[in-house]
Each structure stands twice: as C-alpha cells, then as structure tokens.
Amino acid sequence: MHILVIGAAGMVGRKLAQRLTRDGELQGQQITAMTLADVVAAEPPVGFTGKVTIETVDLSEPAASEKLIAGRPDVIFHLAAIVSGEAELDFEKGYQINLDGTRYLFEAIRHAHMADGFRPRVVFTSSIAVVGAPLPYPIPDEFHTTPLTSYGTQKAICELLLSDYSRKGFFDGIGIRLPTICIRPGKPNKAASGFFSNILREPLVGQEAILPVTEDVRHWHASPRSAVGFLIHSANMDLEQVGPRRNLSMPGLSATVGEQIEALRRVAGEKAVKLIRHEPDEMIMRICAGWAPGFEATRARALGFTAESSFDEIIKVHIEDELGGKL
Amino acid sequence: MHILVIGAAGMVGRKLAQRLTRDGELQGQQITAMTLADVVAAEPPVGFTGKVTIETVDLSEPAASEKLIAGRPDVIFHLAAIVSGEAELDFEKGYQINLDGTRYLFEAIRHAHMADGFRPRVVFTSSIAVVGAPLPYPIPDEFHTTPLTSYGTQKAICELLLSDYSRKGFFDGIGIRLPTICIRPGKPNKAASGFFSNILREPLVGQEAILPVTEDVRHWHASPRSAVGFLIHSANMDLEQVGPRRNLSMPGLSATVGEQIEALRRVAGEKAVKLIRHEPDEMIMRICAGWAPGFEATRARALGFTAESSFDEIIKVHIEDELGGKL
Numbered sequence: 200m201h202i203l204v205i206g207a208a209g210m211v212g213r214k215l216a217q218r219l220t221r222d223g224e225l226q227g228q229q230i231t232a233m234t235l236a237d238v239v240a241a242e243p244p245v246g247f248t249g250k251v252t253i254e255t256v257d258l259s260e261p262a263a264s265e266k267l268i269a270g271r272p273d274v275i276f277h278l279a280a281i282v283s284g285e286a287e288l289d290f291e292k293g294y295q296i297n298l299d300g301t302r303y304l305f306e307a308i309r310h311a312h313m314a315d316g317f318r319p320r321v322v323f324t325s326s327i328a329v330v331g332a333p334l335p336y337p338i339p340d341e342f343h344t345t346p347l348t349s350y351g352t353q354k355a356i357c358e359l360l361l362s363d364y365s366r367k368g369f370f371d372g373i374g375i376r377l378p379t380i381c382i383r384p385g386k387p388n389k390a391a392s393g394f395f396s397n398i399l400r401e402p403l404v405g406q407e408a409i410l411p412v413t414e415d416v417r418h419w420h421a422s423p424r425s426a427v428g429f430l431i432h433s434a435n436m437d438l439e440q441v442g443p444r445r446n447l448s449m450p451g452l453s454a455t456v457g458e459q460i461e462a463l464r465r466v467a468g469e470k471a472v473k474l475i476r477h478e479p480d481e482m483i484m485r486i487c488a489g490w491a492p493g494f495e496a497t498r499a500r501a502l503g504f505t506a507e508s509s510f511d512e513i514i515k516v517h518i519e520d521e522l523g524g525k526l
Numbered sequence: 527m528h529i530l531v532i533g534a535a536g537m538v539g540r541k542l543a544q545r546l547t548r549d550g551e552l553q554g555q556q557i558t559a560m561t562l563a564d565v566v567a568a569e570p571p572v573g574f575t576g577k578v579t580i581e582t583v584d585l586s587e588p589a590a591s592e593k594l595i596a597g598r599p600d601v602i603f604h605l606a607a608i609v610s611g612e613a614e615l616d617f618e619k620g621y622q623i624n625l626d627g628t629r630y631l632f633e634a635i636r637h638a639h640m641a642d643g644f645r646p647r648v649v650f651t652s653s654i655a656v657v658g659a660p661l662p663y664p665i666p667d668e669f670h671t672t673p674l675t676s677y678g679t680q681k682a683i684c685e686l687l688l689s690d691y692s693r694k695g696f697f698d699g700i701g702i703r704l705p706t707i708c709i710r711p712g713k714p715n716k717a718a719s720g721f722f723s724n725i726l727r728e729p730l731v732g733q734e735a736i737l738p739v740t741e742d743v744r745h746w747h748a749s750p751r752s753a754v755g756f757l758i759h760s761a762n763m764d765l766e767q768v769g770p771r772r773n774l775s776m777p778g779l780s781a782t783v784g785e786q787i788e789a790l791r792r793v794a795g796e797k798a799v800k801l802i803r804h805e806p807d808e809m810i811m812r813i814c815a816g817w818a819p820g821f822e823a824t825r826a827r828a829l830g831f832t833a834e835s836s837f838d839e840i841i842k843v844h845i846e847d848e849l850g851g852k853l
Contacts, residue, residue, distance in 0.1 A: 290694065344670060356687070359673070363676055
C-alpha cells in the first residue's frame, strides 16, 4: 500500500501522516510507502518504517502531478489549496492552484489510467465554503452550491470534476466537505474564522483571546482528529455504496459561540472564561453572517462518518492531542 | 449597441439574430452592429441594416475570444457548445470546448476589464443537464447540481465561473438553464431526446414519427420562441435584482408524452396522431428515466421570464414560426 498525500506540510496533512504511521495499514493492507508532497518540504512522520519520499512541488505546474503519480500510489489524499483569504485577494493564483492544480492532477491520473489501467482512490478535501448565504439551518444534503468566494467556487468546481472523472472510471474519488476545524492548534492567525479556535485554545493555556462577534453566532465545527478520521474512512470505505454523487458534507457540531464558552467553563472553569475579551468587530460580524450554521450531513452519517457531539468533547480532544492530556 | 453572438450558426443563435433584427434595439438602444461567431460561418440576418461581422472561430483556441471581444461588444450571448452526446463520447473535446472555451472567453473579458474597464452583459446558456437523477418533481430552485454527463458537468462548472466573475465585477453575467427545446425545427436527429419534437413536427406535415418511450414519460419543454425570449429578457433586465446567484432555471412546461399527443389531437386531429408509431426502445427509456421532469423556476418567473403554459400553445408557435401559420 503506497499512499500519496498532497498538501502534507499543512496541519491536517501532518496529522494524517502521523495517524497512517500509527495505524500501519489502510484498506486492510500494510502501508509500505508514503509520498509526502507540498510546496515546502513536509516532515517525515515519526516512527514510520516504510519508504518515505518527500516531494517539493508546485501543483499548478502541469508536470508536477505526473511526477507525483509516477510511483502509482494506491490512495491519493489531495489536501493542497491556498486558503480562502488568499484566493480572494489573488484571483489568478487561486484559480491556478485550487482549480488548475487539481485538474492537472485529475488529468495526470486519467492519462495514466488510459496508459496502464491505473485507478487509485482519490480523497479530495472540499469545504463548507461551497455553499453561500442565504442559508437554511440545517443545510440539507441536496442544497445547491452557490459560493460567495473564489475559494468556494474553486472547491465546488473540483467537486464536479471529481464526480465526472469517477463516473467515467478514471479514478475512484470521494470529495469531503470539511467543517471548520476547531480547535486549530498553533498560534492565532489572521483568518476571519480564527476566533472560533482562539477563544478556547488561548484561555486553556492561560492566555487572553479576543472574541470579535456576539455569542449568538452559530457555526459548524469538527476537531482535527475528526478531520483525519473522515480522510481515513474515505480511503477505507466501499465507494460503490456512495453512488454517483461523490461529494459529501461531513458531519460536525453546530454550536453558537455562547455554547463554546459554556463548554470552556465546564472543562476549564471561570478563570479560563475570564480570559476572553469581547471586542466586537463589525467587519468580522458581517463576514460571519454568511457562513454555514450547520449541515444535516444525513448521507455522510449513514455512510459511517462521525464527529464530536459536544464542545466539551472537542475541547477534551484538544487537551489530549495538543496539551499532553492535562490542563 | 454592439451585440456578439457566439454560437450564431445554431438553431437558437439564428433565431436570436433574426429577433434582434426585428426588434432593432436592446436595452433601449438601437442595435448598430452584430458580430456573429461560430465554428462555421453564420448567415447574416435578413434585413439587418447595421454592421454585421461574421467570425469563424474555434472557441477552444485561447486567442479566439480576444479577437471576438476586440470590438468591445455591449452584450455577449454565449450559446456555443458541443452537444451532450458528443461531449460524452469525446471527453477531451467536451472539456476543451464547453469548459476551456468558456473560460477563455471569461478570461479575455477579465483582462479587457482590467485594461480599460470593459464590463459587458454576458448571457450564458446553461442546461437542465446540470441536475441528475434521482430528481424530485418539481425540482426546486435550490436543488443541487449533480450532473450525470460530462456535458452537464461542464455547464455546471461554467455556471460557477459565471457567478464568480460577475461577483468580482469583471462582467455582468446571467446563466439561464434552458428546458428541452420543443418543437425543434428541421429534420429528425439522433439525439436521444429527439422524439419529443419528432412526434409533433413530423405528423404536422403528414409524416410518420417513431415514439420510443411510453406515454407516461414526463419532461420539461419550451418553444424556440420562448428560448429566444429568455435570451432577450436576460439582456434587458436589471441584474442587480438577481443578486449573487446568477444562474436561473428557466420556466417551461412540464408535460407527459401522452399530454403532448392529446395536444396534437386537438390541434391537428386524429389523422396526425395516427402517424405516431409506438416502437419502445429500452435504451432510450433508460436514458429518459434520468431526465428532469420539471422545475419550479420560482425565481425566474418572479423575474419576468415566461414560457408556454400548454402544448397546444407550443404547437401553435411551431405552426406560426415554421409552417407559415397554417397546417
């Protein structure tokens, strides 16, 4: 079992490689090789005894994908993308990497399929940004994709390509729309959505965090551990049962900011909650208003995908995975 | 007012140019120039006194679109595509023309926009093939696009691009999902959907026609005259009121084959109906089962788009427009 991870230097990519190392197998077969690709050199996963190849590539170069699949990986996890904010600021770069890069990958696989029957499993990470306001709550599986960002547009287009290439038999693909990942480890960043993680992660280690929105803002979350779980399940499951609609909204937890704070209080006490500074920011409030409050995710749940069911659980996952199990 | 029609040699393109000639104006301004583009030379519309430029171009060549917009047309009707059957048989050609061709056009406009502020109205003809079975009846405006053909995939992708380019202000675009055009003038063709027109058009002139499906098959229709009406309305209307969801399922008439035949009986008598030969074809029945039975088209109707409300009316339109007004 040879696995290719594209976007392996990112937070989810690193956690995925570590999980694959721990599991040692995928689809019931021993993992003997991993190719870890990204625009910067990915770290080899600690403890992996098989062959590791680190590829530093720019997916927007047509030849990059040919090189990546030259070893005919059995499973390809495609996590690479430039993020929403950057794709919005740099229109051309967004399309080059998020759309053309993905299409080059799909085309390279199609050409290999026609040459030698290559037909890998392709797991593509899409995003809840494929939908756009006004949105019902919860959003049904059959709701249309009318993105309000170039990033969401690029993801929605790749979903369509993935279904068509899968229908034609060029590869066996599945697209998964990840919820907002919470609690995102690391430092606070400038993403408009950063506060959802900041207001929990920072107080848990005694640091202040800024809350720029009101507590009634509702959003859709899953832990990094769940995100990796979705990827593993996507690689293992029988895709025949998914049928031609290959893109699925992943399960998650719909919660208000107030519910996040209540969970923090239960897990870490009033002292932690007091570290959240309320500084309303009109611009972030306006951006937030267009975000998905939550999905039904009926199909994904029926297919065995699972996520956290409370923010207490999401916080505990963070404490276990990032803080060595203790506060 | 300078108008560019891409796909001007096709049936709808020809009727559009003729209608524009008859109207003499668009958006309340006199039409002084028409550029008619297609892979084969389009016929100049009879009676047009402005400047006509005939362009024979292959839209899948990146430079073609630059040439087409060199004269900075005020309104661009983009009707060009290779049809569903051909796009399914020739995967590469389908993507080259239906996706890349459209993207080259949008990119050429974006570059012109950045160079000199060019911002034309773009009317894009999409298709009901953007949806795929299983389908509810009627299909709501907010139903997701899960096409089951490469053609439908390409149209759905172009819809997404159109919305994003419009949102960014590069052009002022609208995508319209045309129903199946009925009664399509001309000779019977080999398209799987051809029988919807054949069973009316041929008997109306005393010819036999073959019906390959059962009479309970329900589908979604509008006349060629209505299709042209949608295009004109799309060019004239204020798109601010459409908002960011720039793709609309057009109104139409949902009817069973049995209802088509009853209308034929009322308009042309039992003699005409007797010319329909029932020859069930399993393959066509299976293909048909995946087609759209009808749409709510709530938004489009509210925005002033109109279509026929009975098959009697559709037949009468055909008699007026194609048979000189009499049977």
